[in-house]
Amino acid sequence: MIEISGLTKSYGSTTVLDGIDLTVADAQIGAVVGPSGAGKSTLARTINLLERPTSGTIAVNGRDLTALSGSELRAARREIGTVFQSANLLRRLTAAENVALPLRHHGVPDNQVRRRVHELLERVGMLHRANHYPSQLSGGQRQRIGIARGLALKPSVLLSDEATSGLDPDTTLSILTLLRELRDDLGVTILVITHEMDVVRGIADQVARLDHGRIVERGAVADVVRGSDSDLSRALLPLPPAVPAPAGHRTWSLRYDAAAVSPFWVAQVGREVGTDLAVLSALVEETGRASVGRVTIGVAPGVDERRLEQALITHGLVVEQRATLRAVTPRTPGTPGAEAVA
Ligand SMILES: Nc1ncnc2c1ncn2[C@@H]1O[C@H](COP(=O)(O)OP(=O)(O)OP(=O)(O)O)[C@@H](O)[C@H]1O
Structure with missing residues (x-):
């Protein structure tokens, strides 16, 4: 479970995130949508602790990660795995080596790395591409490797930062199906940050709309599309x-x-x-x-x-x-x- 409370991020006198409250329960998929400039990327960078919030807390399974520093913070980052827009794989490493990277970084012994990488590649349907380099993979395959790497350290929360942006509709669908399986089979809590309404419609349980750094509307996706005549509702089901x-x-x-x-x-x-x-x-x-x-x-x-x-x-x-x-x-x-x- 991830609980974000009163999250604010300012750069000088510019407030980009203004008092964000957001909770995604265990084995649920929460989505944050918003137009360009709403603050989505800043929210993603702050949630995965690449940037410090100006104020507010980010708690995973009840533990506030923003209060930590040094080695505790490095360890806490394991709790949130991130899948980025373009998978961000290292070009000179094979798919398997990319997935192994966070494990090696955390000093996991070789035999365990091999076992875990095998398990992860199998989970995302990429075992047959283990020794391929990123340039030999399609966009969707690279994203599967990115997801495997995001899951390598067994995070409690998987953060998907525009992970399907730029993929064609069929590939997007296959990635969304994979995320849904991770929720349903492994009980992973997933927070999806996206500008794509299809993604929200396709997999999210809960949705929040970010606008000018604030959450201006939220609810269970089913309730939003069924029950209200709001901007979000119309955007979700035009x-x-x-x-x-x-x-x-x-x-x-x-x-x-x-x-x-x-x-x-x-x-x-x-x-x-x-x-x-x-x-x-x-x-x-x-x-x-x-x-x-x-x-x-x-x-x-x-x-x-x-x-x-x-x-x-x-x-x-x-x-x-x-x-x-x-x-x-x-x-x-x-x-x-x-x-x-x-
Ligand atoms: N380091 C920074 N310093 C100052 N302002 C920033 C900084 N980073 C982001 N901003 C501002 O914060 C606002 C939100 O930016 P952000 O990139 O988070 O939006 P976004 O919703 O991800 O947009 P897009 O969908 O276009 O990527 C923008 O007005 C941007 O100029």
């Missing part, structure tokens, strides 16, 4: 573009827990209210161990909107937003069109 609504229709954005709502809700609600609902965009996605749906519907003029809203609520849907529409000239002759004006 709706695909909607097709134009039939002329005169109003568009309503809806959100729902797909596991709890009948898959026939569109027809059922339409029947109850006596109207046909137009589906203009729809998305159902598994995220944060929940199945969440977001839909934009077109509502015909003259429909009793209070009754419609009540029916939707009864079926378990949340009405997020309604837009007033005005008819526009159709692009294809004969096709009705409309655009949102509010």
Whole structure:
């Protein structure tokens, strides 16, 4: 478990991190997201103790690591393994030698190093590349070696600092699957710092949004995407573009827990209210161990909107937003069109 409390980092009069509180429980994956300049890299460098915080504490399994110095601090760094953006492997060393590096640095005897490196390479699926140099590996393979090296000293926490940035979608997916396995099979606590919402959606249990050095929103990923109409929620589950609504229709954005709502809700609600609902965009996605749906519907003029809203609520849907529409000239002759004006 990692508990960060009141973490502040200033450079001169510039405060880059301002009172960060963040906890990731054992065998959970926590994610910190934020735009460029929010303070993500600074947070990563401060958490893995490459930089000292100006104030605040970083405790791993109840032990405050910021209070330590000298040899105690060096030993404490073992508690947090880091996987960097570009894996940061040494070019002149093989994959196995790179993984062995932290073990040798900490004076682990040769026979134990060999055994542990074998174990780690096997764990990340890279045993067959043990004697390859970084230049002979793909980006995803280098990142697997980086993860093996991050785990070498059996840290309690694995910090992933933009580890999938720059990888193609399939490779990203395979790295995320590996991180998920480490959580589920080995019980590793993982803190992912990223600007990629796909990463958060793919593996995180908890998410916090960093903006201008502060955590401005946080929660369980499932709750954030299911329960609120916030910036983070929309960023995590953006709706695909909607097709134009039939002329005169109003568009309503809806959100729902797909596991709890009948898959026939569109027809059922339409029947109850006596109207046909137009589906203009729809998305159902598994995220944060929940199945969440977001839909934009077109509502015909003259429909009793209070009754419609009540029916939707009864079926378990949340009405997020309604837009007033005005008819526009159709692009294809004969096709009705409309655009949102509010
Ligand atoms: N050593 C430093 N001295 C002064 N200011 C710094 C220092 N390091 C970072 N900053 C400032 O802190 C802010 C946050 O930088 P940081 O690199 O942590 O953001 P980031 O979220 O990682 O951005 P990106 O996604 O673009 O890498 C920036 O305004 C940056 O200029």
